[in-house]
Amino acid sequence: SKDHWEVDPQELTLGEELGSGQFGLVLEGMWREKKVAVKMTREECMSDDEFKEEALVMTKLSHSKLVQLYGVCTQHSPMCLVFEFMENGCLSDYLRARKGQLSQDVMLGMCLDVSEGMAYLESSNFIHRDLAARNCLVSHDHEVKVSDFGMTRFVLDDQYTSSQCSKFPVKWSAPEVIRYSKFSSKSDVWSFGVLMWEVYSEGRLPYENRSNAEVVESLNAGLRLLKPRLAPDAVHLLMEWCWKEVQGTGIVNIRTTAQS
Numbered sequence: 067s068k069d070h071w072e073v074d075p076q077e078l079t080l081g082e083e084l085g086s087g088q089f090g091l092v093l094e095g096m097w098r099e100k101k102v103a104v105k106m107t108r109e110e111c112m113s114d115d116e117f118k119e120e121a122l123v124m125t126k127l128s129h130s131k132l133v134q135l136y137g138v139c140t141q142h143s144p145m146c147l148v149f150e151f152m153e154n155g156c157l158s159d160y161l162r163a164r165k166g167q168l169s170q171d172v173m174l175g176m177c178l179d180v181s182e183g184m185a186y187l188e189s190s191n192f193i194h195r196d197l198a199a200r201n202c203l204v205s206h207d208h209e210v211k212v213s214d215f216g217m218t219r220f221v222l223d224d225q226y227t228s229s230q231c232s233k234f235p236v237k238w239s240a241p242e243v244i245r246y247s248k249f250s251s252k253s254d255v256w257s258f259g260v261l262m263w264e265v266y267s268e269g270r271l272p273y274e275n276r277s278n279a280e281v282v283e284s285l286n287a288g289l290r291l292l293k294p295r296l297a298p299d300a301v302h303l304l305m306e307w308c309w310k311e312v313q314g315t316g317i318v319n320i321r322t323t324a325q326s
């Protein structure tokens with residue numbers, strides 16, 4: 067085949083439905099004797115052409131704590147994405163289903179898994195942009211892996227991609243992302259702090275009863291998520307470091323210094 071990331075539809079067998087997501091249905095499948103998860107994209111939900119180029123980059127990202135993208139089947143219309151199969155589903159559901167059963171050591175291990183995957187992404191100069199427990203998956207041996215990295219760039223639904231809109235993940239986003247869509251490895255670190263909070267809160271939703279607007283307001287006032295009951299002080303300190311606003315850098319600050 068011409069491109070190593072192109073999946074031959076002849077080699078792909080589709081099975082039962084696993085769920086549905088941003089881009090459409092997710093099906094169980096088999097590919098080259100491996101169990102896989104196949105994301106069927108709906109044309110109206112995804113910008114195809116840009117994605118095909120980026121898929122090449124994403125298939126080259128390879129790490130034990132990332133959900134591997136094996137390839138893309140572009141001959142299939144609409145195209146589909148072929149991923150490593152993760153037996154234990156998404157991390158947020160996994161946490162909720164095991165409420166009261168997970169030890170602090172296990173929780174720390176989950177955070178460590180995610181941090182390793184994210185450190186690899188940063189070293190590859192790749193920004194996740196949507197890190198959250200719902201975008202991590204759990205393997206057959208209970209290892210947590212980071213999934214859906216970089217994918218929000220191809221979502222056509224502007225309800226999801228504009229910080230003013232209802233589906234934008236404000237509760238996981240750094241202030242500079244909310245204010246001017248400035249994504250970076252640093253804004254991924256902010257989201258990682260919220261993910262740690264989700265793990266130690268056994269899958270609760272952050273700022274459960276608050277609207278996005280209320281969350282923005284309290285962040286601006288310097289307020290942060292509270293320490294989950296199960297989180298040791300040292301872990302809570304790490305969360306707080308993730309949620310520090312970077313100050314003392316940049317042109318704005320030089321000006322204010324010059325004026326005073």
Ligand code: ADP
Pocket residue numbers: 084085086087088089090092102103105133149150151152153155156200203214
């Ligand atoms: P999207 O990223 O398009 O919103 P999701 O990643 O949330 O879609 O997928 C929807 C559901 O499909 C998940 O909640 C999960 O249950 C299942 N799923 C997705 N990817 C995999 C995978 N690699 N292995 C097993 N199940 C998966």
